[in-house]
Amino acid sequence: MNQFLTRSRVRSVATTLAVALTLLLAAAAGCDSRQEPRIPSVNDKLRETHIYGQPTIRIGVSTVGPLMGELRDGTYAGFDIEIARYIAAQLGYAGDHRIEWVPVSTEDRIPALQGGSVDLVVSTFSMTEERAKLVSFAGPYLVTTQEAMVPNRLRDSIRTIEDLRDPRYKVCTSGGSTTEAELGRHQIRVFVVKEVGDCVEGILAGRYDAVSSDETILAGFLSRHPKDFTVVDMPFGTSEQIGVGVPISDPALRDLVAFFLDKSYQQGRSGQSSPWLTAYHRTLGPWLRQPKTQPPTLDVPELVDFDDKVRPS
Amino acid sequence: MTAPVATGGDDVHAPGSGAAERRARASQSFWAVVVAVPAVFSVLRLGVEAGGELQTTLLLVANVGPVNLLAGFLTTAARLLATGLVAVFALGAVLGVSVDRLPGHRRPLFARWAELTPTWFVLTSFLLALTTWQILYLPLLLPAFAAAFQLRPERLHELAAARVLIVAALLGGWLFLLAPTLLDAWQQGEPLVVALFVVPPVLALAIAGPLPGAVIRPLASITQAAVLAMLVWAALPVISTPVLPLTVTTVQTAPDTTEDVRGHVVVVDDVSMVLLQEHGGVRYVPTDQVKAQVLCPSEGELPRHRLRVRDFHVEDSLLEALGRRVRPVHRIDAACRVTG
Numbered sequence: 001m002n003q004f005l006t007r008s009r010v011r012s013v014a015t016t017l018a019v020a021l022t023l024l025l026a027a028a029a030g031c032d033s034r035q036e037p038r039i040p041s042v043n044d045k046l047r048e049t050h051i052y053g054q055p056t057i058r059i060g061v062s063t064v065g066p067l068m069g070e071l072r073d074g075t076y077a078g079f080d081i082e083i084a085r086y087i088a089a090q091l092g093y094a095g096d097h098r099i100e101w102v103p104v105s106t107e108d109r110i111p112a113l114q115g116g117s118v119d120l121v122v123s124t125f126s127m128t129e130e131r132a133k134l135v136s137f138a139g140p141y142l143v144t145t146q147e148a149m150v151p152n153r154l155r156d157s158i159r160t161i162e163d164l165r166d167p168r169y170k171v172c173t174s175g176g177s178t179t180e181a182e183l184g185r186h187q188i189r190v191f192v193v194k195e196v197g198d199c200v201e202g203i204l205a206g207r208y209d210a211v212s213s214d215e216t217i218l219a220g221f222l223s224r225h226p227k228d229f230t231v232v233d234m235p236f237g238t239s240e241q242i243g244v245g246v247p248i249s250d251p252a253l254r255d256l257v258a259f260f261l262d263k264s265y266q267q268g269r270s271g272q273s274s275p276w277l278t279a280y281h282r283t284l285g286p287w288l289r290q291p292k293t294q295p296p297t298l299d300v301p302e303l304v305d306f307d308d309k310v311r312p313s
Numbered sequence: 314m315t316a317p318v319a320t321g322g323d324d325v326h327a328p329g330s331g332a333a334e335r336r337a338r339a340s341q342s343f344w345a346v347v348v349a350v351p352a353v354f355s356v357l358r359l360g361v362e363a364g365g366e367l368q369t370t371l372l373l374v375a376n377v378g379p380v381n382l383l384a385g386f387l388t389t390a391a392r393l394l395a396t397g398l399v400a401v402f403a404l405g406a407v408l409g410v411s412v413d414r415l416p417g418h419r420r421p422l423f424a425r426w427a428e429l430t431p432t433w434f435v436l437t438s439f440l441l442a443l444t445t446w447q448i449l450y451l452p453l454l455l456p457a458f459a460a461a462f463q464l465r466p467e468r469l470h471e472l473a474a475a476r477v478l479i480v481a482a483l484l485g486g487w488l489f490l491l492a493p494t495l496l497d498a499w500q501q502g503e504p505l506v507v508a509l510f511v512v513p514p515v516l517a518l519a520i521a522g523p524l525p526g527a528v529i530r531p532l533a534s535i536t537q538a539a540v541l542a543m544l545v546w547a548a549l550p551v552i553s554t555p556v557l558p559l560t561v562t563t564v565q566t567a568p569d570t571t572e573d574v575r576g577h578v579v580v581v582d583d584v585s586m587v588l589l590q591e592h593g594g595v596r597y598v599p600t601d602q603v604k605a606q607v608l609c610p611s612e613g614e615l616p617r618h619r620l621r622v623r624d625f626h627v628e629d630s631l632l633e634a635l636g637r638r639v640r641p642v643h644r645i646d647a648a649c650r651v652t653g
Contacts, residue, residue: 011522018520019407022456023536025512026400029450030543032505037617046650092650097571306610306645308619309626310637 042259042305046091048252051119057093059084060104060118060245064197066220067283068124076101079216082279083141084122087244090260105194106174110134113247120257121245124217126178136250138257139243141276143295146179146236148212149222151203155230158210164188164234172199172208179213182236188212196221204228214240219287231289241295255301262297339425354390354552355382361553362577364593372587372595376580377556389554392445392630393547398438400540402427403457408533410463411524421533423540427461435461448634449506449618449627452513459517466518480518487514494622506620506627555611561648562588563605564598571604573648578606609649 051057061080062069069080076096088099102118109125112118113135127137148171150158158164164171165188173179175192183190191208193199199211200221211218218231244261246254261276268274276294285291359377363369387394405427412420420428427435439461442454458464470476488495491510498506524532557577564572576590585597620627625634 009525011519012525014519015407015522016524016528018456018516018518019460019524019532021512022453022460022516022520023539025509025516026453027539027543028505029453029509030547033617037615039617039619041612041615043612043615043650089647090650092647094647302619304616304619306614306649308616309629309633310641 037304039302039304042256042303045252045256045259045301045303049256050247050250051091051253054119056098056100057088057091057120058100058102058118059088060102060109060112060121060123062106062123062195063103064195065124065217066224067287068216068220069122070220071101071103077283078220079142079279079283080122080124082283083244083276084120086264086275086279087120087122087257087260090263091256106196107194109245113245116247119247119253123245124214124242125245126214126240127243128178131245134248136246136248136254137243138246138254139261139297140241140295141244141261141297142216142242142292143239144214144216144242145239146182146212146234147215147218148210148232148234149200149218149229150210150232151228152230154209155232159232161186161188161234161236164210164212169209170207171210171212172202173212174199178240182238183212186236200225200229214242215288216242216284219284223287233289255303258297258300259303262300265294265297268294335425336429339422340429343426343429351383351386351390351394354548355379355386357552358382358386358554358556362556362589369589369595372579373556373589376587382556385556390548390551391441392447393544393551395438395442395445396547397540397544398435399442399454399457399461400543402430402435402438403460404536404540406461406463407520407524408529410522411526411529414523415526415529421529421537423533423537444632445630447628447630448622448625449509449620451631452510455513455517456520460520463521464517465521484514491622494620494627497620501619503618503620506618550613554613557589559591559609559611561607561609561646562586562598562603563648564602565604566602574598575609605648607646607648610645 046052061076061084062078063071063076065078065080067078069076069078085096085099088094093099102112104112104118104121104123106123109121109123110131113121121135124142125131125137127140131137148158148164154169158169163169164183165186167189170191171183171188172191172193173183174196175194180190180192190212191199191202193202196211196213196217199208199213202208203211204225211221212234215231222229222231244257246257264274264276268277274294280292280294359373359382360370363373401423405421405423405425408421409424409427412424439454439458442457443451446454466476466480469479488511495507495510498510555577557579560576560578562574562576562578564574566572574588574590574596575592576588576596579587579589579595581587581600583600585599586603588596588598590596616626616628618627625631629637
């Protein structure tokens with residue numbers, strides 16, 4: 001009898017505890033669902049940016065880089081342009097009527113961001129420590145190496161970095177580029193002009209003998225003059241990360257651009273077609289010797305968006 | 314509307330016509346709540362949607378049909394309705410079985426409601442909760458179900474050893490199903506999610522049975538008040554949930570100028586499109602100026618967690634998760650990010 005009473009008491013205490021804990025959990029769940037989300041949303045970030053409320057977005061691009069950023073017959077085209085369009089659309093600026101394309105030269109990219117004349121720069125912008133002190137970067141969306149392009153008449157003469165050091169050859173590159181510094185490190189005497197296109201024109205006119213730059217930029221000029229030039233693979237030993245330049249005063253915009261680049265990266269990784277892949281195949285893909293894939297984005301913020309519930313597969 | 318015939322709950326403590334009368338009263342009050350609350354809420358929502366403006370409310374009343382209104386209400390409030398019913402039936406059953414042991418005790422309100430409700434209705438309520446509750450909260454249905462139907466582990470097998478084995482196997486399967494989610498939740502620092510997935514199945518084993526006499530009265534008054542307060546509290550967002558879908562309409566105001574208007578479309582005819590703007594006010598846009606229109610999600614639909622249970626997002630209900638299987642792709646349109 002006593003044993004039965006004890007069991008019954010234990011049972012009623014267990015029931016009380018179970019009821020109390022269930023109610024407690026339900027209350028905690030109810031309170032939790034009404035609290036502010038722990039992770040900020042894309043829209044929250046968007047409100048923190050300096051572009052919030054702007055009717056259009058101003059993007060600094062190159063107009064003279066074939067395959068990357070080019071203005072042809074009044075239309076902007078190229079890999080950088082496609083990436084810029086994707087980012088703009090994700091930020092709420094879909095269609096070219098919502099984008100204000102601002103032509104920027106290689107050396108004007110940092111001043112344009114600092115001076116506030118552009119909101120973003122998508123113009124084969126190498127992410128370097130020096131530049132990161134002046135502007136913010138989201139990316140990389142491309143990793144490239146430095147190469148040299150020589151006219152076909154010299155393709156047997158200029159094959160190595162040593163050949164470039166030969167004072168007989170005039171090596172040209174664009175000002176303010178990472179290539180200029182890299183050539184300097186290899187003690188190569190270099191002629192600095194405003195744009196890589198000027199070097200190419202110079203070689204065709206006989207003023208220079210070689211041009212050194214990023215492989216994507218060179219691929220662009222090769223696509224324009226396939227019969228005149230050869231790209232020479234030289235072991236400069238450095239690879240460059242190409243990213244999107246953002247004003248250093250706007251970390252929220254940097255985070256958003258990084259988030260959207262990563263979104264494309266995740267889509268590509270799961271075997272889907274991604275905006276990056278589409279841009280690549282439409283522009284650079286056919287002209288690069290080594291096929292490329294989108295590199296993983298650095299410093300991706302944790303954000304939630306409306307389509308998070310959709311399985312990315 | 315006639316109340317269904319009560320099937321359970323022999324009220325041995327209040328025999329005679331008094332008990333029948335009380336039962337009839339309780340039944341009436343229950344059905345009055347079930348029918349009247351959605352109707353009142355639907356009308357209240359129109360007022361809130363209209364921003365408190367009488368003329369805007371009348372515009373909505375004139376253009377939103379009662380069937381649309383009720384369907385819209387059920388879509389957004391089914392979760393709340395199921396929660397209320399499940400809470401009443403689970404608590405009612407626990408309180409009812411506890412009071413049975415104490416002759417002369419007045420039966421708590423929820424216990425009377427639970428006894429008067431036919432089993433099919435209780436089962437339907439649980440089914441509604443199963444399909445509409447977020448997956449994250451579904452484990453709470455286990456103790457609620459065990460409480461509502463007073464299911465004890467003894468029902469599983471006569472032998473204690475066999476019972477232990479069956480329970481261990483069930484819990485093991487449960488943990489196996491949820492292991493990846495639990496790991497993610499732990500890594501993301503979400504202890505409440507871990508607790509919500511692990512604790513309820515254990516509680517379901519012990520929840521059936523009578524409560525000690527001393528606990529019944531305070532528990533009955535506190536929980537009944539708490540459930541009603543919770544329902545009112547949870548009803549506020551339901552009242553303010555829009556009746557009409559949110560859209561962004563691109564309007565061409567001049568040859569080279571377009572404007573994006575964020576709001577709800579009330580009605581469209583040959584002359585104009587009537588938009589209830591998100592930030593307030595009604596706008597009549599000439600139909601030929603409308604260039605594009607996209608459907609947009611509202612901020613309230615943003616997920617709060619980044620967790621999945623076997624491909625299903627924890628904040629989806631089973632119904633929503635199933636829907637996503639049928640129409641998997643959802644991309645937010647750029648126009649939905651319209652700023653300012």
